[in-house]
Amino acid sequence: MELKWSFLLLGLLVVLTGKAKSCGPGFLIEGKGCKDENECEDNPNLCGDHSICHNTNGSYYCTCQPGFQSTKPNFTATDPHCKDINECTDNNPCPKNSTCKNSMGSYTCECLPGFKLSTETAACRDIDECDSEEYKCGKHGSCSNLAGSYHCKCNPGYSNYGNNQTKCTELKCDRANVTPKQAAMGDLLNLFKSSCQSLSHQKQQHDSGKTLLKHLMNVGGQVVSSGNVSDSSTLSTFLGTMEDTLRLIVPQLNEPLTKVNNDNSEACMAVKKDLTRPKGSMIMNAEGVHLNISWKTAAGEEYPGFAYVALVSYNKSLNYPTTPVLEDPKAESRNASYQLNSRVVTVLVSNTQTEHLPEPVTLTFKHLQNGAVSEQLNYSCVYWDETRDGGAWSQKGCMTAEFNSTHAVCTWSHLSSFAVLMALYPVKDTFELVLITRIGLTLSLVCLFVCILTFCLCRSIKGTRTTIHLHLCLSLFIADFIFLFFISSTTNKVGCAVVAGLLHFFFLSAFCWMLLEGVQLYRMVVLVFHTTLRSLYLYAVGYGVPLAIVIISAIAYPSGYGTERHCWLSLEEDFIWSFFAPVCIVIILNSFFFVITVWKLAAKFSSLNPDYCRLKKLRGFVVTAVAQLCVLGGMWVFGCFLFQEQGTVVMLYLFTLLNSLQGALIFIMHCLMSKAIREEYSKLCGGVCTQQKKRYSEFSTNQSSNSQKPLRSAPSTGESQI
Template sequence: MGPKLHPLILGLLLTLLVETVGSCPIGFMVTQNRTCIDIDECNDPMCGKNANCFNTVGSYYCQCVPGFRAPTINFTALTGRCEDVNECLEKSDICGPNAKCKNTIGSHNCSCFEGYISSNGEKYFDGTTGVTCKDEDECSRHPPVCGRNGTCSNSPGAHTCSCDAGFTNSGHTQAPCSDIDECTTDKTICGKGGSCNNTPGSYVCMCNAGYSNYGNASAQCVELNCDQYKPPNKSEETSPSIIDLLSLMRNNCMELSGNKSPGQLNGEMVLEKLLTKMDDLLSGMPVEANGKVTALLTTVENAIRLIGPQMKQPQTRMSTVHTEVELLVRRDRAPPRGTVSMSTEHVKLDTDWETAAGNGTYPGFAMASLVSYKGLESATNHSFPNETGQSFQINSKVVSAIVSNPNTAHLGKHVNFTFSHLQSTNESHTCVFWDAGVWSTTGCQKAESNETHTVCSCAHLSSFAVLMSLHEFKHDPFELQVITWVGLSVSLVCLLLSIATFYFCRSIQGTRNTIHLHLCISLFVADLVFLAGISSTQNKGGCAFVAGLLHFFFLAAFCWMCLEGVQLYRMVVLVFNTMFRPLYMMAVGYGIPAVIVIISAIINAEGYGTDRHCWLDLDKGFIWSFFGPVCIIIIINAFFFIITVWKLAQKFSSLNPDLSSLRKIKTFTITAIAQLCVLGIMWIFGCFQFEENSLAMSYIFTILNSLQGALVFVMHCLLSKQVREEYARFLSCICTSEKKKYSEFSTNQSSGGQASRSANNTGESQI
């Protein structure tokens, strides 16, 4: 049977079956024609809503849609049903890194973690489509995620907000920053003398009368005690210069109490004025009385505490002739921390900001300063107890350490001072501080010491110095300085007149007047350099040059004095043969001093210039390069002086017997004293002022030496008949316009001048 017979046979069988049974098999139904046709089971939801139905002849089968799964691929309602597939569990990395998966009925969706965005820009995506999550730069968002007052820092998947001062995000590092109301947070933020006004990111303290925050609007208002700058009622020991200092600081304090704005304050200018007035004080008058020293140091400490918070720069250095200061200021809401190191030329201070600010209420600023006084050490050499009978000498600069902490009497941590010695020595050193007018060792101890430095460790702050166990040298009184300045000024004028006289007056030219001319030139230059540069110690090279000039010209003056003595001896004793060759005079007058100075400079160049004066160093006997030749010349001139006075006494005794004895004695005394001064023998008094209690000798030496130029002018010009005649001729030339009278006067005087020259050449004294 062929294949075409099978349907016929099947149909025949069905017909027979229907006719026999009267119904259709499962999956079929009987029609009106009593035939069986296939039933489409898919017309009814046999498979459920999550499956697809497929009809077959006499039956059907189901298959699950994607995202669902049954026990078998093909099933019927009787053999299975579709259940959801959880892709997030079955495939954990379906969404890729930095993303999370969420299952849905029949599917899933992926979303990026916070801080990441999908590569297709969609919030949700299918993990099977190749979409990935990448980092999002939150810091580029607009508006800014941290707000206007925060700084954003991006990181993979996140960001961090750092708030500006005065703003906060309450510890939530990714939250925007908002303003802090400091006035509400801290009721005492402006102190008891101020009221607080909140501002965005900050606050402003408005100070009451008598209080100030030194122009720093966010600092506490502190009470100002302007009365501490009032001059004392009993001001016997308060110099006018200290009163000027007090007046300056009182005015500044009153301005601060008026609550000046920050732009109106200028601490640098006030500090400069303070140092200028201190210079006037220390240079114009030695501060010798203990009360004056205490007043000075106390005034300076109070002034620096007032000036410090007004400074605009965190670090300031200023230096003048007699004062050097370094000042540090810190302004912050929190007290500063860390080490503090300050230094001047001779002293270094090491402490910390905790000590400078103190442990009390922090006002919003802290200050530390180191002040060094140049020259004050000599004025305080006498200010220490002499209980052991031992003498002391200050061997360092006096300094004041000043901090904003008002309680420095007992410090929790020691502060260290490193002092450079003014004189290198192996003598024992002691650390002291200024206590009520005297040096005291209480609270200070020597940490270490060598030949050049001493380190002092102290439990309090004040004015410090290092004492050296040596012979005491006292500072010259102010009166001696006045005598020196006035005397030398007068001498300079007189020496200038003398130089003009000896150079331009031709009628008195001769060997002796040549000596007078160069003596006056040497003294003039020496006195002028002394006045202008003896205290100019700021530049070491310049100071050494000044010392060298003084060494040379003072020695030259002595050499010309020696020639004056020799010439006087030859005129009075030998009478004849009194001429000197000019070359020999120049060799003695300038050559010998030049040789001495050159040799001295080669042997010890560092001996020129000291910390206090531009003169020869007293250390290691270098002063003898000047003092030795001076002593020799003084001895020679003393010999010539004795011989000259003896011969002059004989000449006076042979004068006209009609002269009274009193007139003879008077003339003799004036001549002897004048000649004594001219020959420089008054310097012999200087040999005795290096001993203790030699104040009288110091006065005698200073008066005679400073007026030497004036005495030269009086003796050799005013008391000389020839010179007076030349002066009269000069004045008559100015006062008269009649040429004839001038000519007659000139002719008459010339004959007198010739007679004078004749007398001079015979060696007769014109005194």
């Protein structure tokens, strides 16, 4: 009970004491009284950023720091915070020839380019750039100081290409005069000289750099499309003039990147104009090529105040001479033939010292003809060397080269005009091929000689087809004989050309007689009432057509007869088509006649013998038909596949084997498979045997005289049976 009353008295005492000590807002209880609460000290960020807190008796207020302002002069934390004052906009406090840069709560003054701050007057005064550096405008230019800048004036023969604060460089307007062969490039050289002289005499340029560049590409495109750049000296002049003219025009471009193209060429230009040397890499693309170069390489050691990279890609229609690359010993030993397999490109930079670059340049070319590297195909990264024998493709300076079937990646230590050459190596004459050719041709010559004697002496087989067979064998015999003994006689160029011409004529003559064979076979089977052809028509087609083709070919391209390896037709200028085109025509026509003839014969045999489709008889017919197709020139189809990349070796062996044995096939088809000729052979052999026996016997002279009678047989058409 006493404890309960004690708690009640204690609570009442506390209540009475609290009422007595209560303080107002902004004050704290201290002892028996109240004291002011310092809100700014207790909460440092009470007023927000960029502000100052001021404590008052029982309260506080906020003000902004210098350089900041608020909507109210004095505010509390519930009002908007302080905002920066832009001194440069409200009231520019900076001196003349300077710029004001605002900062948070303050500002700074910076002198304009060409001025510097004076510590004495606190003002920006002009810098005399002409005195700050010797040869500010180069050794051949005069410097004039301007307020905050300077101006360079170049001596005659030198120019800064309209960039009046860059050093003057030499123009070199005195290019060699045009030769009669180079007359097509007159407009290009005139453009170079007019542009160079205009810059040399500080004349005002009315055309912009881009306009001049378009004009240059159009004039260069006309030269490309004319097809007159076909020799080394003309190509050197063209590429050199293009480079020199580009050096005049590209520095006048104002855009960082410029592209101009037409049907014959494409140009891509990157320009940087700054007092500081550019850094980093530059990647550029044009038609068929990708360039990777550094700005350090482009600017060079003597930086004139600007740098540029130019990439020009020329159309493949320009007939560039493909001089052999002397650095390729493999090509020299194997007599490789070359052709361009990429667009020719020119890489040009403002740096004039490009013989030994500080960093390599990488060019990625796209092949014009896709193909993987093999024993018969190889690629070379080359550049056009003007100093070598009037101009030639060279591999010198190529650091690395990587090739696949579609692209070539070339890394160079210098700059020039570049390309990718494709080297085609001739297939080596292996021992097996030579052996097959010699044995096959020897056998064919023997068989053809027997065929010629047979067709001339056997009277019982006289007829139109026999005449065709005779002249076919004569043409093939002469052609095979010349081929076997004179095909490699390349020491005498005139004699080699004669051999090639004779081979061209007699092989074409053989094909014309093959065509007549097909026509006659068609007329006998299909047009049974018209089985003969007039002899005049036979000789006109068999010998007249080949003679006309050879004469026209010799007049059109006389140097096409004879090559370095064989006395045959050259592959240059597509001269081989003077033989290959007639051969294709004969094969196509004979194939048509063959199909119609076989179809007609199969129909006739089937009607005569319903069981003809039996396997054994059908097999014999097929074998006979295939042999006849070979006689008609069908085996020359394998020669078409020699131009393909896959299966070349297999087709080469098949082509060599079948064609070297064509004479043997003719002997089998038209002699051994002919019943009438077999009978004549039997009589001849029987007569010879009888004569041998009679020399050692006592037969009568009458019987002996009877054995000397000429060969005769029953009337026969003498035509071979298919």
